[in-house]
Amino acid sequence: MDNVLDEWNTEILKQQIEKQEEHGGTTSLVTEKKMMPVCFSIPSSCFCFGQVRRIILHRDIALKIKNLNENLDEIAKQRETYNFRFTERMISEQPEREKTSSFVDESIIFGREQQKEVLVSKLLNESSQEERGLLVIPIVGMGGMGKTTLAQLAFNDENVKACFGIRIWVCVSDPFDEMKIAKAIISGAKAVSPNSDELEDFFQCMSESIKGKKFLLVLDDVWTEDQRKWDRLKLPLIQGGAHGSRILVTTRKQEVADMMGAPTRTIYLERLSEQNCLSIFNSMAFYNRDKDGVLEAIGEEIAKKCKGLPLAAKTLGSLMRYKKTRKEWQEVLNSKIWDLEEVEQQVFQPLLLSYFDLALTVKRCLLYCVIFPKDHLIDKDYLIELWMSQDYLYSKGNTEKEIIGQRCFDNLVMRSFFQDFEEDDNGNIWRCKMHDIVHDFLQFLTLNECFTMEVKGGNNTIKPLGDKIHHLTLMLAPKGPLSCVSFFGHKNDLRTLATFDSKFTIVVSTLILQLKHLRTLKLSGNSIEEFPEEIGELVHLRFIDLSENYGLKKLPKALCNLYNLQTLRLNMCWKLESLPQSMGKLINLKHLYVGGCFELKYLPKGIGRLTNLRTLGGCPFGSGKDDNEAFKLGDLRNLDQLRELWIKIVGEVKVAAGEGEKGSPLENKQQLSNLIILIVWEDGERSAEILNFLQPHPNLECLVIKAPNAIIAPNWIMSLNKLRHVSLKRCEVLPPLGKLPSLETLWLWEMKGVKKVGVEFLGMEKETSSASSCITLFPKLKRLRFLFMEAWEEWKEEDPNITIMPCLSSLGFYSCPRLKTLPNFLRKTPLQTLNIEDSPSLARGCEEGRGKEWPKISHIPNITIRGKFSGSNFEDEGEAIVEAEDDV
Structure with a gap:
């Protein structure tokens, strides 16, 4: 249904754009704010199209709606035939949450000695800064990482036993039942629960049961982020327990640790080494039997599949305990991990609990991450743009989708679905990876919708796939054409086509014509030199990445018919000479990247009409082209939604008559946070003039300037009171930056004229x-x-x-x-x-x-x-x- 509505909205948009162009409209076109997209009803009388074209459009849409209605009728009949009922997912339908206790078999635990020492030290050490005698220590990590095991090791440590008069273990899980927790604490303190249904009575009894005693309370598997519930439980514990008491919490959610006010005391569990995983595996697989050299060698390879996850090592080891032959072991080694029933039931169980705890939008965003190969370094902004292209980031109000995407990403980080973080100088995560077991888990959940294929040998023809596949990833393709034979049979609803580590040289037009519902096209890093005009037929496209196709010289004119396009990435297309002149028709474009396109000397004039642009990366100026052809510095004035701007001055830039009186084209851009200015010629005096002309709004947070031989720094730099990051390169003098009140990061490069600071x-x-x-x-x-x-x-x-x-x-x-x-x-x-x-x-x-x-x-x-x-x-x-x- 969304495809039909999307086609209708796109056709409306196309007609409005063409109408405005016919009447000479050049300053602005229809924007997403001016056009309300069709969601349910399809009015026809309010649009004045050409009569014939309107009739054809209405007929096509009517036929598609008729087909949709027939499908819905068939579904309704089947529902009645099989007596299906509408129902909400109940908590009981979710995976059962395993109950835990304080008992642990230390003989099968490997690799947590150092973390145990750190944790025991935190439990035993007295601190003058303790909050009224009660310290909370959270252990955070993804499901199956060993949080409960580490808590058990500390709980049973002899020094811990000697330090605390009372030790209490409570398996909390979800929901956070205050009455149940209070009962467990009272029982653990060897007291008797009150004969009452009032929470107050239980809290009073709980406080009395630990009064004056130094206690250790373990709250295992906490999920709630409800501050009120936590405060209600914590207060009687503070009032009852003696100084030096501790609460040890295990959780998968960083939000829980933050809510408890203990981010600096948090212990983060990381993956085990391959050797420790192998030790766990062997202790289970060869339990009560002699080791076999052949099986040991295979087991070593099986253990590598665990990728440092203790639960996976334990599960696979237990599985192999009952397999005696080399053939059986080899079958497990060669299988996909999610095909193993034991893995599905035990390893995926804790991940399912984390998955069910996510909001619907975040679930969809997480599942989409399966399009990346294992161990792939995922760029946060790139990922958010992909989510946007699939319309996953729904907003009820005026909140921008990029902000919603950031919240979804943060949510997944907090729930330990991502790892191996790379941070910028401000401490913000900008790249990360996903654990291989999490990737396997997502493949298990999306088995009928997402497909990853290795294109082996010289055969780049894609094999027929199932009708339900929506997202296709192609990997390791050698040089050759990207073509197709019977791509999807009679039904094609592919939404994503992505390639990784491939070297396709050309995209065959017949393939493009089979991808009518495509929303995301990622072909970066290939060897494509030209792109077919048929790309203009893919009206649903929101995202195109052709970066690092070094031989790509030009883009087809039909690209400008993609009115829904939001992101166009062309970074490092070294030989790209120009963009189509009609780029101004891409009115929904939000992110345009052309950094590293060395032959690209100017952008088309129409870029100035793209008032929805948030990112303009690597924009060249100074080509000498006529003002009617090239996008000029003054044309930046209309792009008020810009957040990130990278300017490249490649030649002499002349400020048009009257532009100087209008002021800087950037000074009113309140949303602009990141600005990069790259000047490639050596005229220091002119560099200073251009820099002064490009004065940004005071809200700017990040500034990067490379201006060879600039005699002075921009005279506006000291007015940027919100500036946090500055990088200056090849300026002749150091600006007086000491009084910038918000500056946190400063890089100074290649200042050849500076002898004294x-x-x-x-x-x-x-x-x-x-x-x-x-x-x-x-x-x-x-x-x-x-x-x-x-x-x-x-x-x-x-x-x-x-x-x-x-x-x-x-x-x-x-x-x-x-x-x-x-x-x-x-x-x-x-x-x-x-x-x-x-x-x-x-x-x-x-x-x-x-x-x-x-x-x-x-x-x-x-x-x-x-x-x-x-x-x-x-x-x-x-x-x-x-x-x-x-x-x-």
């Missing part, structure tokens, strides 16, 4: 510095890096009464060969990390115990001194593209 950099005048002891400079700066500062010789000492960088935690010097000394104020900073690379003079001065600079840095716990520069710390996508542009 002093009061100007701090944002103070020389004559006033000694009288400014009450001023704090760089008040929030946490991370500071100097890179390739080849002429820099001196970091000048300042007045010791001035407070400088009181929050600095990380400092790095990379290829600063002439710098010899460090300022004294570093002694007073809370530095945790110091990196010195390829800076020999400074390295000698910082030699431990002997160097002259050592007293200034001896308080820093993590000091790394290397002789060669390493660039592995700079992972940000925008920075990476700037660097790639620079290298070429």
